Amino acid sequence: MRWKKKPLPDRNTTEQLARKLGVDELIATLLVQRGISGFEEARHFFRPSLSDLHDPFLMKDMDKAVARIEKAVSRGEKILVYGDYDVDGTTSVALMSSYLNSFYPGLSTYIPDRYDEGYGVSYKGIDHAAGNGISLIIALDCGIKATDKIAYAAAKGIEFIVCDHHRPGAELPPAVAVLDPKRPDCNYPYDELCGCGVGFKLIQALASRKGQPVESLLPYLDLVATAIGADIVPMTGENRVLAYLGLKQINSAPRPGIKALTGSLDKKQLSITDVVFVIAPRINAAGRIKHGLHAVELLTETDTGRAAAFAAGIEQFNQDRKQLDKDITEEALQQIARQGEQDRHTTVVCHESWHKGVIGIVASRLTETYYRPTLVFTRTGDRLAASARSVKGFDVYNALEQCADCIEQFGGHKYAAGLTLLPEQYENFKQKFETVVSRTITPELLIPEIAIDMQITLNDITPKCYRILKQFAPFGPGNPAPVFLTEGLEDTGYGKTVGENGKHLKVSVRQGDSPVFGGIGFNLGDKHSLIRNRNPFSAVYSVDENHWNGSVSLQLKLYDIK
Structure with a gap:
């Protein structure tokens, strides 16, 4: 890895912020590096709220989309909620269909088959809609480039509302409304929403027209947070607000489907990492191995027992996916070596x-x-x-x-x-x-680069410091977990390789007279020789918690050592 230190901000700025907030300079430095230099900015960063969300009607065509849905409801039209088969698509369909179903029964859902239809809006899906008397399709996480297919639908008397976040082509599709913050002519203040995020803005607009407070939409944010984590969109601006509030929903009152997927985790509070590595792969596995509709069924199910049964089926898909992933990766590596x-x-x-x-x-x-x-x-x-x-x-x-x-x-x-x-x-x-x-x-x-926020000593890592570092979450692109460099470390003699074929490195380190910290370096097993015999070494790491047998301790999550 290339170790790249981020430039340290102006000392006067960090000292002033540290005084205003009553925090250590270490914390103030990390905040300034993230573009936060005042008390109000820090308050919004540490305490995201619904009031931080933008007016959905700032998005181009939002008024048209809302008017068309209201017209469909008033006329009793059949509506099809259509989405892609990945996490962003299936959560979007679950979000939109469950919200609309709360006041309008005339709708159905559709996820294209990955193998038979491929990605996005399909002719088969449109023919399905035509054969079932559907006159309006709401396409989520897809559609921005489906110009020909949406024109084909129009010839059959079917209109489209597109909710997408992918880059548009040279020509926008001929839909009634095209909601996409990446449209060149869209002046919405934040253009990094995922597909489910765009869908949420649409239900936020619909709710406001119905006089429903935005607080009434909190139960849908577990889906939005899942999509944000899975789609690896920037964890900044409105995404961070939605992910923060969605994680609170996941930890306080998750829908039965998400609760069924996380029931085996021995943790009081789930993080965005748990969403990315536990919830998302299982939702994805449905569309990868069988069909994305299985994920929609799970995410819209209100009965706990039925949700548990759906989750068990999806867990089997995930196990199948893991084996396929392992086998094909090995075959691909052999193909590269042969060629x-x-x-x-x-x-x-x-x-x-x-x-x-x-x-x-x-x-x-x-x-x-x-x-x-x-x-x-x-x-x-x-x-x-x-x-x-x-x-x-x-x-x-x-x-x-x-x-x-x-x-x-x-x-x-x-x-x-x-x-x-x-x-x-x-x-x-x-x-x-x-x-x-x-x-x-x-x-x-x-060459992989690891960006280092700052160099610190192990004595800087205190329980109070970590309590504040935790509040920098949720982490993701644009707001990564703080990464530190510490030099002059030595292993206390307990360092060893762990995992299959000694793939990972487990250490117990100190720096001079510092407390001893445990550490884990995934895929760093081959670096074990560097720390033997108390040889001094440097490490790049973030700080996290180790949950083991009911006890919790701070540990170093190692990214590289030299």
């Missing part, structure tokens, strides 16, 4: 029988291994479909745009995308993608 492609700037692998539901996870695994922009292809019908993942600082979406002549269709974000192409274009695409990336990526971007 002698370790020295390329990109990883592009393909096997026609790989399970489409896990190629995104495999792409992430390969990115961790070789740390370069990665695509994993499999066959779907007469096309090849791929999931793309990138490295920090490199826009894979832009790179794919430059390969558009080899691609049938693509969409996504800076760090993750999906695409399809004809099998005969695979080799052309593979070469062109390598050419584009090698021309535009800088050498340092191919």
Whole structure:
């Protein structure tokens, strides 16, 4: 890893903030690094509230979307709530359908089949709507590029409201309303919402028209927080407010489906990390292995017993997903080794029988291994479909745009995308993608970087300090957990490798006369030799809690040691 220290802010600024807030300079420094230099900014950061949410009608077309739904309700039209099969899509459908169902029974839900229909709005879904007398489709987490399909629906007398957060193409779809804060002509104050976040803004607008207080929408925020964590959108601005309040909902009064997924966790308070690594993979597993509608059923179920049964089924899908993920990753690594492609700037692998539901996870695994922009292809019908993942600082979406002549269709974000192409274009695409990336990526971007907030001593880590650090959460892109550097550490003799094949490193360290801290370094087992015989070493880490046998202690979560 490249260790990169963030510049320390002006000392006078941090001293003044420390005095205003009554906190240590360490805390004040971290706040100033996050753009917080005054008392009011700090208050909003530490105590997000519903009053921090923006007026939903600031979003372009929101008035049109609300008017169209009100018209559909008043006329008794049939409404279809349509969403993608991933966490963001299924939580969006659960959110919108459960809110509308609270006052209007004339609606149904639809999730496209990952294998039969692929991502986003499908002709099959539109035909389903036409065959069932549906005249309005609310598309969530998809639709921004479905221009032809929405025109096809219009010819059948079906209108669309699009709620999306992906980048629009050159032409917006011919929908009644297109809610997307990334629209160039949208002046909404925050443009990093996930799909479920855009859906929440729509129900916030509907609720305000009905005279319902925004507090009445708190029960839906467990879904929004789950989508924010799973979709890896920035944990800043409105996202952080929604995630903070959603986590409070998850910890105080979660819906039966989410409670069923987290019942086995031995923790009093779940964090965004638990959402990302426990709740989200299981919701995702439904769409990956079977069908996304299973996730919607779980998330909208109000009966505790039935929710537990749905969760048990989804847990089995998740176990199947884990095995597929492990097997395909191993096959992909062998393919890279056989082809002698370790020295390329990109990883592009393909096997026609790989399970489409896990190629995104495999792409992430390969990115961790070789740390370069990665695509994993499999066959779907007469096309090849791929999931793309990138490295920090490199826009894979832009790179794919430059390969558009080899691609049938693509969409996504800076760090993750999906695409399809004809099998005969695979080799052309593979070469062109390598050419584009090698021309535009800088050498340092191919080495993982760890950004260090500041250098501290172990004596700086006190229970009081950690209580305040915890309040920096929820963490995510744009608001990562504070990362520290400490030099002159020594292991007290208890350091060892743990886990399968000694993959992880467990330590017990001190610095001079400091208290002893336990630490865990995932995937750092090969660094054990650096700490033997009380050899001094430096570590980059964050501080978290170790829950073990009912007791809780502070520990260092190691990212790298030298």
